[in-house]
Each structure stands twice: as structure tokens, then as C-alpha cells.
Amino acid sequence: MLKSQISLQFILVVLLAALMSACGSRPAPAPVDHGPVQVSLAKVEQGSAQYLAQAEQSSGESRIRLRLLAAHALLNEGNEQAAGQLLAKLKANLRTAELLAEHSALSARLLEQQGRYDEALTKLVLPAGVAKWQKANFHQLRAQLFHKTQQPMLEAQELSALGQYLSQEQAIQAHDALWQILAAQSEAQLQQADNSQPQFSGWLQLAYLAKHYAVSPNELVRNLGDWQRANPSHPAAQRLPGDLQKALNTKPYKPQKIAVLLPLSGPAANAANAIRNGIVSSYLAQNDGQVSISFFDSATDPVAALTQAQAEGAEFIIGPLLQSEIEKLLQPGISAGIPQLFLNKAERFSPEKDRFFFSLSPAEEASDAAEHLFKDGIAHPLLLVSNDATGRRMAEAFNHTWQQLTQDRAEVHFYDGGDKMKLTVQQALGVSDSQERIARIKELLGSKIKADFRSRQDIDAIYMISAPQDIALLKPFIDVSFSVFAEPVPMYVSSRARNQDNTAAVPPEFNNLIVSDIPWLMQLGAENREINGLWPDWNNSQKRLFIMGYDAFELVGRLAQMRAFPGFQYQGRGGKLSVGADGVIKRQLSWGKYQRGALRPL
Numbered sequence: 033m034l035k036s037q038i039s040l041q042f043i044l045v046v047l048l049a050a051l052m053s054a055c056g057s058r059p060a061p062a063p064v065d066h067g068p069v070q071v072s073l074a075k076v077e078q079g080s081a082q083y084l085a086q087a088e089q090s091s092g093e094s095r096i097r098l099r100l101l102a103a104h105a106l107l108n109e110g111n112e113q114a115a116g117q118l119l120a121k122l123k124a125n126l127r128t129a130e131l132l133a134e135h136s137a138l139s140a141r142l143l144e145q146q147g148r149y150d151e152a153l154t155k156l157v158l159p160a161g162v163a164k165w166q167k168a169n170f171h172q173l174r175a176q177l178f179h180k181t182q183q184p185m186l187e188a189q190e191l192s193a194l195g196q197y198l199s200q201e202q203a204i205q206a207h208d209a210l211w212q213i214l215a216a217q218s219e220a221q222l223q224q225a226d227n228s229q230p231q232f233s234g235w236l237q238l239a240y241l242a243k244h245y246a247v248s249p250n251e252l253v254r255n256l257g258d259w260q261r262a263n264p265s266h267p268a269a270q271r272l273p274g275d276l277q278k279a280l281n282t283k284p285y286k287p288q289k290i291a292v293l294l295p296l297s298g299p300a301a302n303a304a305n306a307i308r309n310g311i312v313s314s315y316l317a318q319n320d321g322q323v324s325i326s327f328f329d330s331a332t333d334p335v336a337a338l339t340q341a342q343a344e345g346a347e348f349i350i351g352p353l354l355q356s357e358i359e360k361l362l363q364p365g366i367s368a369g370i371p372q373l374f375l376n377k378a379e380r381f382s383p384e385k386d387r388f389f390f391s392l393s394p395a396e397e398a399s400d401a402a403e404h405l406f407k408d409g410i411a412h413p414l415l416l417v418s419n420d421a422t423g424r425r426m427a428e429a430f431n432h433t434w435q436q437l438t439q440d441r442a443e444v445h446f447y448d449g450g451d452k453m454k455l456t457v458q459q460a461l462g463v464s465d466s467q468e469r470i471a472r473i474k475e476l477l478g479s480k481i482k483a484d485f486r487s488r489q490d491i492d493a494i495y496m497i498s499a500p501q502d503i504a505l506l507k508p509f510i511d512v513s514f515s516v517f518a519e520p521v522p523m524y525v526s527s528r529a530r531n532q533d534n535t536a537a538v539p540p541e542f543n544n545l546i547v548s549d550i551p552w553l554m555q556l557g558a559e560n561r562e563i564n565g566l567w568p569d570w571n572n573s574q575k576r577l578f579i580m581g582y583d584a585f586e587l588v589g590r591l592a593q594m595r596a597f598p599g600f601q602y603q604g605r606g607g608k609l610s611v612g613a614d615g616v617i618k619r620q621l622s623w624g625k626y627q628r629g630a631l632r633p634l
Contacts, residue, residue: 071097073104073134074165080105080114096125100134107141116142129159133166140173149181168197182407185225188213192232195267203267211273214239218601218608234259234266242276246593246600253280279597284589285348285371288322291341293351294375295331304353306574307375309567310581311350318585325585334360338368350584351375373584373591383614388591390617392580392606394422395429397526400621401495401548402433402442405524410493412443414460416506417497419446426497426526443491453502457509461491495524500539503529507541522546527553527621532571542626546634551622552579552605554633579606587617 071094083102087095099122106115119139126132136157143152156177158170171194178187191210195203214222214235222240227233238259245252260269272280292311294304308327315325326344328337334357341349349372352358358374360366362381371386377393405413415430417423427444434442447456498506503525510523527549531538552560553572563575570578583604587594594600594611601620602609608620624631 071101073097073100073130074163076101076104076108078105080109080111093127093131096122096131100131100138103138107138107145110145112142112145129161130163130166132159133157133162133170137166137169137173140177144173144177144180149177153177153181164197168194171197182409184213184216185221188235189226189229189232192229192235196231204271207267207271208273210235211239211275215242215275215598215600218603219243231266234263235268237263238266238268238276242273242279242597243600246279246590246597248284256280275597279593279600282592282596284592286589287347287371288324289345290323290325290348290350290585290588291344291346292325292327293330293334293337293341293349293357294327294353295357296327296329298331300331300354302574303577306570306577307353307581307584310578310583311585313578314582314585330354330357334358335366338366342368342370346370348588349373350588355379371591373587375580375584377616388587388595388611388615388617390580390584390587392576392619394526394528395425396619397548397621398426398430398497399433400619401524401526402430402437403620404548404623405493405495406434406437408493408522410522411438412491413493413495414491415442415444415495415497416457416460416510417444417446418499418502419448422528423497430495430497442495447502447506449502453505454509457506461510491521493522493524495526496529497526498529500529500531503545504539504541507545524548527572527576530572532573538626538629538631540629543628545626546623547626547631548621548623550576550579550606550619551633554622554624554631576606579604582606583609 078101080102083098083105087098087102090098099118103115103118103122106112106118115138119135119142122135126135136155140152140156143149143155153174156170156173158167171190175187175190175194178184178190188210191206191213195206195210198206217225217239219240222236222243225236227236238256241252241255241259245255256272260266263269292308294308295301296304296308311325315323326341326346328341330337330352334352337352338349338361346368347370349368349370351374352361353375355376355378358376358378361368361374362378371388373388373390375390377389377391381387381389413434415427417427423446427446431442431444434440443460445456445460447453494510496503496506507523511520523544524546525548527547529542529545529547530549530553553575563570563578567574567578583606586604587602587609590600590602591611594602594609595613595615598610598612600610606619607622610618610620612618622633624633626632
């Protein structure tokens with residue numbers, strides 16, 4: 033599984049902190065020799081007041097240097113206003129490339145601290161002929177700013193350039209952070225990235241090879257050898273990224289006898305049969321005569337089903353499906369002794385090398401939605417959530433991920449049915465407060481006063497965790513609750529909002545809603561029509577289970593490498609799939625937008 037956004041942020045923060053000098057802004061450089069009387073700008077070692085006092089006793093370039101150091105110290109001290117005023121005074125007196133570069137870097141830092149990241153990027157320039165430490169500072173600041181503006185490929189490009197100006201230990205940190213960024217990209221994104229810089233081009237090629245051949249170790253070794261011969265001086269030619277080296281040493285699963293444990297009888301049989309049909313369809317598509325699959329009913333006794341599968345020589349286990357069945361198989365003393373892909377996730381478990389968990393959890397869909405909204409640049413989402421057990425779990429999962437990404441909790445409003453739904457929307461958007469203020473004004477000044485209510489303008493998206501029948505009411509309530517003074521915000525919904533029947537007409541209220549779902553259900557293709565013909569009574573939930581079974585079988589030969597190489601993603605029919613260190617499979621869903629009654633993939 034890809035490392036989460038928050039873990040990558042943490043690593044980059046650690047990296048950038050390690051690269052900063054004692055002043056807190058740049059990598060610790062070797063002091064630049066400016067001569068015995070020249071003041072070095074490479075490091076801030078005193079407070080702003082000391083530098084300003086020294087500047088008053090100096091003249092010429094030394095005075096400018098001391099004032100630049102004072103501005104730097106003021107930024108470290110959090111005094112942005114004084115730093116800005118001082119930098120404005122110095123702007124007209126800069127005569128050398130070194131002074132211009134330092135003024136540019138400090139001006140960019142000031143804008144960064146004010147949250148004006150795009151302006152900081154335009155302010156940051158690097159004149160020719162500057163010292164090595166200034167080049168490092170330039171690329172480090174650009175990497176920081178691209179990170180904060182969520183431009184990962186440009187951030188990776190800057191980290192590649194930065195490594196050339198660092199010590200060996202610091203360069204390794206920069207390259208590790210760079211590799212994690214590239215590992216999170218798809219093959220298509222890697223191929224489309226700017227490869228005009230030779231060293232960064234080498235990183236892009238390596239990341240593409242790692243993804244493309246991750247599940248074929250022999251092919252990966254051969255292609256890596258070709259890459260190393262073509263890039264003998266590349267940093268990764270001397271030191272391969274750790275997870276790539278691990279993937280090279282990991283043997284893929286190649287079972288010839290696969291056992292599937294499913295509750296083929298009892299109340300869960302309909303769901304189990306949809307998964308079974310998906311597994312069989314995937315098996316037939318692979319058309320590998322050396323592989324056999326056997327199905328065992330786990331409804332009555334999952335332990336007995338496992339024992340029977342073991343007795344018949346199973347080399348890989350898929351299932352069981354129900355959480356209660358999985359928990360029985362996770363009890364001490366019960367072990368398959370062979371790799372196993374559970375089709376659900378236990379509440380608590382101890383990670384083991386050959387155990388994997390794959391589920392269609394609504395909570396994980398909400399967590400994926402939080403990541404998607406964050407990538408869309410949303411800063412202040414408002415959640416409208418049905419007041420039921422599933423809604424509460426999804427809201428909690430969204431908030432958990434959102435807090436990891438932003439260190440802030442999203443605002444959640446739970447609604448009940450009937451008139452309470454409208455009241456919840458009005459309260460959430462601040463309309464009730466506005467109407468109360470208008471009523472009070474009319475009471476004081478007379479009823480002839482004309483005034484329009486005002487809705488909140490501090491939210492930039494709404495995410496609804498609701499059933500389709502609720503959306504048909506919620507959306508109009510939201511539309512009429514936005515005042516004429518406010519711009520409408522994008523509205524997102526989970527797959528819960530979709531009709532179970534894909535062929536049913538979409539209500540007009542759904543127009544412009546952005547929805548998440550598995551890619552396979554985003555548009556009607558030949559494969560969808562075939563499944564509709566074979567099982568015409570299936571609803572969307574059964575189709576999602578069918579696709580889960582299809583993907584589960586295709587994952588078998590890929591799981592070991594996916595776990596060893598967190599950057600590897602498999603584009604399944606149910607989404608982009610990756611495996612975490614704990615063996616849990618993460619799904620990254622697709623998004624579409626309703627336009628004129630049709631869902632169009634984004």
C-alpha cells in the first residue's frame with residue numbers, strides 16, 4: 033500500500049528540518065570564505081537586535097549583510113512585519129549575485145510564513161554564480177513550497193536537484209523522500225512527467241521500471257541491470273531505494289491449488305455467490321491450466337472449512353468473507369500455514385507476513401474521500417451525514433484521515449429525517465443565525481426593512497454521506513440555503529448516494545454532484561453489459577462484490593511484491609489497489625460528476 037499522505041508529509045518535514053541550519057532555514061553548509069572582513073550570510077548565529085546594532089556600527093556592503101542577517105533572524109523570531117519592512121528598505125541596494133539570492137530567499141520565506149505559497153515561488157530566483165549553499169537553499173525552499181501547494185512531481189524534481197549540493201547523509205534523506213513521492217505516482221504519471229533534467233529523468237525511469245516489473249522479479253532484475261549500465265553515475269545506481277531492493281529479494285506467490293472459503297449457504301449466500309462468480313470469471317480469463325480453484329462453504333464452521341482445504345493440498349487461501357468468520361480463524365492456535373487473503377478486515381489483528389485483508393469497507397471509502405478532497409485543494413469541508421451507524425463510522429473515518437492530513441478536524445453535522453433535515457442544513461450553513469439577526473433588526477427598526485439572509489462563506493466544499501432518497505431532499509435544501517452573496521461550493525457524495533439500479537433514471541437534483549465509486553461502475557462498457565446479461569437481477573452492491581472477487585483472484589500473484597514495494601499499485605476493476613506493511617489492501621476509488629442526468633468520469 034502506498035504510504036499515507038500524512039506519513040510522507042512527516043518524512044519530508046524531518047528531511048527539511050535535517051537540511052536546515054541552526055538558524056532554521058537552510059542546510060548546514062561549509063562556511064563560504066569571503067575574506068577576513070566579510071560578513072558571512074551562510075548561518076544566523078545571533079538575534080536580530082544584535083545584528084541591527086552591529087549594522088549601525090558598519091558601512092557599505094558589511095552593513096547590508098548584517099541587515100540581511102537581521103531580517104533572517106526576525107523571520108526566525110516570528111516577527112514578519114519587521115522582517116518585511118527591513119527587506120523592503122534593502123531591495124534597492126543589492127549589487128552582487130550573493131546578496132540578490134539571499135534577499136530573494138528571505139522574501140520567499142516571508143511569503144511562505146504568511147501562507148502565500150504561489151507568490152513565494154515567483155519571488156524565489158537564483159542568480160548565476162552563487163555559492164553551493166545558496167543553490168541548496170534555493171532548491172530546498174522550492175521543494176517546501178511545491179509540497180505545500182500539492183505539486184508532488186515538481187517537489188520531486190527539486191529534491192533531485194537538491195541532492196547534488198548536500199552531504200552524502202543529507203542527500204540520502206533527500207533521495208528517500210524523492211523516491212516516496214515517485215512511488216505514489218502511476219505509471220502514466222511517471223511517463224508524462226518532465227524528464228528534461230538528466231538526473232531526474234533517471235529517477236523517473238527507475239520508478240517506472242519498479243512499478244511495471246514489480247510482480248516479475250526476473251524481468252525487474254534484467255531491466256534494472258540495463259538501467260544501471262545506462263546511468264552509471266546516478267545516485268540510485270550506487271544505492272537502490274530500500275523498498276525496491278526488498279522487492280527484488282521477495283519471491284512472488286505462485287500457487288497451483290487455490291482454496292476459496294465463502295458462506296455459500298445462509299443469510300450471506302447472495303453476497304458470497306457474487307464474489308464466487310467474480311473469482312471464477314477472473315480464473316477463466318487467466319486461462320492457466322496449471323492452476324485449480326476449489327470452493328468451501330464457511331457458513332457453518334470456518335475452521336472446519338479451512339481444515340478441509342488444507343487436507344486437500346491448498347497452497348493459497350482466499351476468504352472467508354464475514355468478519356465473525358475471520359476472527360475465528362485469527363484465534364491463537366489456528367493458522368492456515370500458507371498465504372491467505374481475507375475478504376474482510378478484522379477489528380484487531382497482529383500483522384503477519386503471509387496474511388492480507390481486502391474489504392469493501394464504507395469507512396475506508398470515506399477515508400479515501402478525505403484524501404481526494406485534500407488533493408483537490410479543499411481546506412474547509414463541511415460534512416452532512418445521515419444519523420445512523422454507517423454514517424457515523426464513515427464520518428469518523430473521514431475525520432481521522434482529514435486530521436492526519438491537515439491537523440484539523442472537519443466540521444460534521446448529523447441529520448435526521450423529515451423537517452429536521454432542513455433545519456440541520458440551515459444551521460450548518462449559518463442561515464438560521466442570519467435569519468435570527470434579520471428578525472431582530474426588523475423588530476428594532478421596523479418590518480419594512482428589506483434584507484437577504486447570508487450563508488457562511490468559510491467552507492469550500494460539502495461532502496454528503498447519504499442514501500439516494502436523502503440526496504433528493506438535501507440538495508435542494510442546500511441550494512436554497514446559499515445566499516445570493518455566496519458562491520456555490522463543490523458537493524461530493526459517497527457511493528451510498530447512487531441508485532442500486534444503474535439503469536434507473538437519475539433525479540435532476542443529482543446534477544453537478546461529484547461521486548466516488550469503483551471504476552468498473554463509472555460507465556457502461558462491454559464487460560458491464562455482459563454481466564448485466566448474465567445476472568440481470570443484480571444491483572450495484574452485488575456488482576461491487578463481483579468485482580471484489582475478480583480483483584482478489586488477480587491479486588494472488590502480486591501480493592508479495594506489493595507488500596515489499598509500497599509504491600506498487602495495481603489498477604484493478606475496483607480501483608487502484610496497494611498493500612500496506614500490515615497486509616491491508618487499500619482501494620483508491622474513481623470519481624465522476626453527474627451532468628444532465630449522466631455520470632461522467634473525471
